[in-house]
Structure formats: C-alpha cells, structure tokens
Amino acid sequence: MRRAACSNGRSAASETCCVWFDVLDDIQQNLFDGGECGEEVHESLRLTFHDAIAFSPLFPYRPGKIWRWWRRKVFLRSVGNAIYNTSTDGSIMAHTDIELEDHANNGVDEIIDHQRQFPLKHNVSFGDFIQFAGAVGVSNCPGSPRLEFLAGRANTSQPAPSGLVPEPFDSADKIIARFADAGFAPNEIVDLLASHTVAAQDHVDESLKGTPFDSTPGVFDTQFFIETLLKGTAFPGNGSNSGEVESPLAGEFRLQSDFELARDPRTACEWQSFVNNQNLMATNFRAAMSKMAILGQSRADLTDCSEVIPTPKPVSDSPSLPAGKTPADIEAACSSAPFPPLTAAPGPATSVAPVPPS
Numbered sequence: 079m080r081r082a083a084c085s086n087g088r089s090a091a092s093e094t095c096c097v098w099f100d101v102l103d104d105i106q107q108n109l110f111d112g113g114e115c116g117e118e119v120h121e122s123l124r125l126t127f128h129d130a131i132a133f134s135p136l137f138p139y140r141p142g143k144i145w146r147w148w149r150r151k152v153f154l155r156s157v158g159n160a161i162y163n164t165s166t167d168g169s170i171m172a173h174t175d176i177e178l179e180d181h182a183n184n185g186v187d188e189i190i191d192h193q194r195q196f197p198l199k200h201n202v203s204f205g206d207f208i209q210f211a212g213a214v215g216v217s218n219c220p221g222s223p224r225l226e227f228l229a230g231r232a233n234t235s236q237p238a239p240s241g242l243v244p245e246p247f248d249s250a251d252k253i254i255a256r257f258a259d260a261g262f263a264p265n266e267i268v269d270l271l272a273s274h275t276v277a278a279q280d281h282v283d284e285s286l287k288g289t290p291f292d293s294t295p296g297v298f299d300t301q302f303f304i305e306t307l308l309k310g311t312a313f314p315g316n317g318s319n320s321g322e323v324e325s326p327l328a329g330e331f332r333l334q335s336d337f338e339l340a341r342d343p344r345t346a347c348e349w350q351s352f353v354n355n356q357n358l359m360a361t362n363f364r365a366a367m368s369k370m371a372i373l374g375q376s377r378a379d380l381t382d383c384s385e386v387i388p389t390p391k392p393v394s395d396s397p398s399l400p401a402g403k404t405p406a407d408i409e410a411a412c413s414s415a416p417f418p419p420l421t422a423a424p425g426p427a428t429s430v431a432p433v434p435p436s
C-alpha cells in the first residue's frame with residue numbers, strides 16, 4: 079500500500095496521522111524539554127488517567143431502557159450535575175473550570191494550561207491530544223513500552239461530574255469498585271499503576287513539591303513495585319496529610335492507596351509479579367493503557383497512528399533492594415507465590431532527591 083508523505087521525510091500508513099509527527103516535534107521540544115522524562119511527562123501521563131476515568135457506563139442515556147434511565151437519574155441527582163461525560167473526550171481540558179472543582183483533580187490545571195496551546199495550534203482534538211502527549215511523554219522514560227495511539231476522538235465533550243476520580247485516601251474496596259464500574263479488573267488497576275514508577279507528588283503534601291513515589295522517577299523500571307512493599311519507616315515531611323502513609327526511604331513519598339493495593343489479596347499477586355519482571359510489567363501496562371485510552375470511544379471509529387510514537391530506550395539498571403534494606407524489610411503479601419529473590423544495592427542507605435520543577 080502507498081504510504082502518505084509527512085513532514086521531514088517521514089511517512090504514515092494513513093494521511094490523517096501526518097499531523098501527529100508535527101505535534102510530536104513540537105511537544106518534544108516545547109513541552110518535554112527536548113525529550114526528557116521529567117515533571118511535564120509525569121503530569122501528562124497523569125492527565126491521561128484523569129480525563130479517562132471520569133466515566134461510568136451505568137449512566138449514559140439509552141432510550142427505551144427504563145431501568146438505566148432511572149439509575150442515571152438517581153446518580154445525576156446524587157452528584158448534582160445534569161450532564162454525563164464520555165471519557166477520553168478532552169472534557170478535562172475543555173471544561174477545566176468545572177472538572178477542577180473535583181478535589182481529586184488538584185494540580186492537573188498546571189499541565190492543562192501548558193498543553194492547551196498545542197491542540198489549538200495543530201487543530202487536533204483535546205481528547206486525542208491528551209492521550210498522545212501521555213504516550214509520547216512516557217516514551218521518553220527508559221524501560222517504558224511503546225504505547226498504542228489511536229486518533230479521531232471528537233472535539234466535543236460534556237463536563238464530567240465530581241466523584242469519579244480515585245483519591246489516595248480511598249479504601250481498596252472503593253478504588254476497586256470504582257475501576258470495576260469503569261470496566262477494569264483488579265489486576266488492570268495494578269497494570270495501570272506502573273505509571274507511578276515515573277511519578278511524584280506536589281499536592282498531597284504541598285510543602286514537599288516533587289517528592290517521588292520510587293527512587294528512580296526518571297526510569298520506567300520495577301522499583302516502584304519493590305519499594306511500595308518495603309516496611310514504612312518515616313514520613314518525608316510532617317506526615318499530617320490525608321492519603322499519605324510512612325515510606326521506607328528518605329525523600330520518598332508513599333500514597334496510602336499504593337500501600338493498600340500492594341497488600342490487598344485481590345491485587346497483591348499481580349503487584350508482586352512485576353517486582354523482578356520488567357517485561358511483564360511493560361506488556362501489561364501497555365495493554366491496560368490501550369484500553370483506558372479509548373474508554374467511551376469506539377476503536378472502529380479511530381485511526382491507528384501508533385507509528386508516530388517514538389521507541390523508548392531500554393532500562394539499564396536491574397531490580398534491586400535499595401541500599402540499606404534487607405529481604406526482612408519486605409512485607410510480602412501474595413499468598414500463592416514466594417517473593418522473588420533480589421540483590422541489595424551496595425552503599426549507604428538510599429535517599430531520594432525531588433523531581434526538579436521545569
């Protein structure tokens with residue numbers, strides 16, 4: 079088949095994908111500081127989730143289905159919002175003023191304000207752009223899988239009601255139920271949470287901006303799954319924040335939700351399976367992201383532009399216990415499999431530096 083000619087000698091199977099090469103060049107240079115796996119990448123990846131997860135298939139209007147209509151009505155009354163959202167539709171960017179009223183979206187306004195100029199300039203939809211920026215961004219993190227990217231989401235959306243985005247102080251029961259409602263099994267929550275290997279917090283403890291969730295926030299490695307299973311020993315700050323629990327390393331931040339899901343019988347075995355298996359983690363993350371990126375959309379209506387996404391570098395370090403820790407510090411929680419053997423890194427106890435703001 080003849081391929082469409084795109085800018086700078088590149089080509090694509092479908093002509094509609096060409097614009098994404100131009101968006102790629104622009105955001106690598108002007109959003110991601112020349113292709114780094116830093117703060118903007120982390121925030122962009124988080125945004126793919128916050129646009130997607132405000133979705134609940136129980137509530138779309140289906141004429142003729144009285145019971146669905148009734149459930150929707152009851153739901154909308156409970157959230158006090160007359161309109162329902164269709165996920166990965168860019169509503170978080172189109173209706174930032176409304177969706178930012180949801181406490182769970184605290185902080186995403188910064189990356190939305192950075193990003194908005196790019197879809198406007200290149201005339202692509204907000205929903206497409208948010209998923210594209212997440213896929214390109216995480217490709218800058220060594221060890222990441224090359225994510226799928228499908229284009230063609232409409233640029234119309236309704237604001238999502240509050241209450242659908244999980245909070246770090248939610249119980250495992252509540253988080254698992256919320257994901258189930260959006261169509262995800264417990265294992266898939268764990269798969270998606272591989273994202274927290276390239277992540278830091280700014281707003282759970284506002285006084286400690288950029289505090290990472292693992293010791294290597296610039297690398298898409300398995301350290302997040304190891305370090306969340308270590309016994310918590312101290313808070314990086316004063317510990318008074320809702321949604322935070324003690325972390326094992328100086329300068330590291332631990333979300334209560336990550337702590338719970340690492341140890342819950344419904345999610346612990348998937349969690350542990352990633353501890354020394356980069357390939358499994360990357361494969362499962364890719365599959366779960368493919369699913370999340372088209373929540374509320376129909377795959378058949380979209381064009382596959384995955385070839386525009388860069389190929390990530392492989393990870394160079396191997397999974398290890400942070401220096402200063404021993405196997406006795408691991409709180410293994412999967413009853414059907416032993417915790418895999420890990421070597422301890424040499425040297426003085428690991429401490430973790432913040433992700434610099436950009």
Ligand code: HEM
Pocket residue numbers: 117120121123124126127185244245246247253270271273274276277278279280281282283321333335
């Ligand atoms: C159980 C569900 C989840 C909860 C409760 C949760 C909670 C959080 C919280 C509280 C933060 C810190 C935000 C801040 O203070 O700046 C955060 C950061 C982050 N989350 Fe999640 N998250 C969840 C699932 C996900 C998923 C599915 C993704 C995937 C795509 C994701 C990607 C990220 C990323 C990349 C960051 C880092 C942002 C940065 O460094 O600026 N999270 N998450």
Ligand SMILES: [Mn+2]
Pocket residue numbers: 117120121278279280288
């Ligand atoms: Mn941040």
